[in-house]
Amino acid sequence: MTPKISFRNVSKSFPLKGGDFLALDRVDLDIADREFVTVVGPSGCGKSTLMSMAAGLTEPGTGDILLDGAPVAGPGPDRGVIFQQYALFPWLTVRKNVEFGLKLMNLPQDERRKRAEHAIELVGLSDFADALPKTLSGGMKQRCAIARAYAVGPQVLLMDEPFGALDALTRVQLQDQLLDTWSRERRTVMFITHDVDEAVYLANRVVVMAARPGRIHRVIDVDLPYPRTEEVRLSPEFSRIRNEVWHSVYHQAPAA
Numbered sequence: 001m002t003p004k005i006s007f008r009n010v011s012k013s014f015p016l017k018g019g020d021f022l023a024l025d026r027v028d029l030d031i032a033d034r035e036f037v038t039v040v041g042p043s044g045c046g047k048s049t050l051m052s053m054a055a056g057l058t059e060p061g062t063g064d065i066l067l068d069g070a071p072v073a074g075p076g077p078d079r080g081v082i083f084q085q086y087a088l089f090p091w092l093t094v095r096k097n098v099e100f101g102l103k104l105m106n107l108p109q110d111e112r113r114k115r116a117e118h119a120i121e122l123v124g125l126s127d128f129a130d131a132l133p134k135t136l137s138g139g140m141k142q143r144c145a146i147a148r149a150y151a152v153g154p155q156v157l158l159m160d161e162p163f164g165a166l167d168a169l170t171r172v173q174l175q176d177q178l179l180d181t182w183s184r185e186r187r188t189v190m191f192i193t194h195d196v197d198e199a200v201y202l203a204n205r206v207v208v209m210a211a212r213p214g215r216i217h218r219v220i221d222v223d224l225p226y227p228r229t230e231e232v233r234l235s236p237e238f239s240r241i242r243n244e245v246w247h248s249v250y251h252q253a254p255a256a
């Protein structure tokens, strides 16, 4: 079956004083339809660059990035992008923030309203639909940003450390909520995180990257059942996989 997203021999350099800096070196990765893939690796290994290329916001230097087998030519409503900073419009309510992305799709007003309500309900913010962002906690703001991405109905969610700024408890709650939505709506998810526990808890597979140059170091299967519960989180198998990921991230041999 055609992968949902493919990185084929993708390299990317950025110009620096004194020569080019190779940020990504020959990355090959296929992400299947409806798969949940997390990406971890040391700071600067190119995680965000890789995701930005899948989003169509950054062009690959060489190689191909394919979506359903066709080259990515730029951003599109088939991919929802969520960053660590909530990026909400402060003067718009939760509902208006969520509806905003739908305006660009030229949907009729009642369809926009319906889609926004559904997305707001999915993230558990219905009681706050008419609230302004400044009155929301960090976790609620991030849920609003997630609802905005959901509302457009993308087949792919590209999430760059979406829970990075949140406290540990809110983070765990949003992980569960994300998995709950994913298991019902089954979008393809590519999710960057610095948190090894989070990477294992969420994913079908964890991609471990290495730095200098940025590249894929290992891909580790997470053969744990869904739904991921506290029991799963506390299981010996979870610890074993977590330790394996941890070891691959923090004990990488330097590049040849």
Ligand SMILES: Nc1ncnc2c1ncn2[C@@H]1O[C@H](COP(=O)(O)OP(=O)(O)OP(=O)(O)O)[C@@H](O)[C@H]1O
Pocket (backbone or CB within 6 Å): 014, 015, 023, 041, 042, 043, 044, 045, 046, 047, 048, 049, 050, 214
């Ligand atoms: N626009 C740019 N111009 C020059 N260098 C860049 C640019 N974007 C990224 N880089 C460099 O490319 C490398 C990879 O950056 P990237 O942000 O993708 O890494 P990362 O793994 O997401 O890092 P972190 O975990 O710290 O967020 C870094 O060394 C960075 O300095």
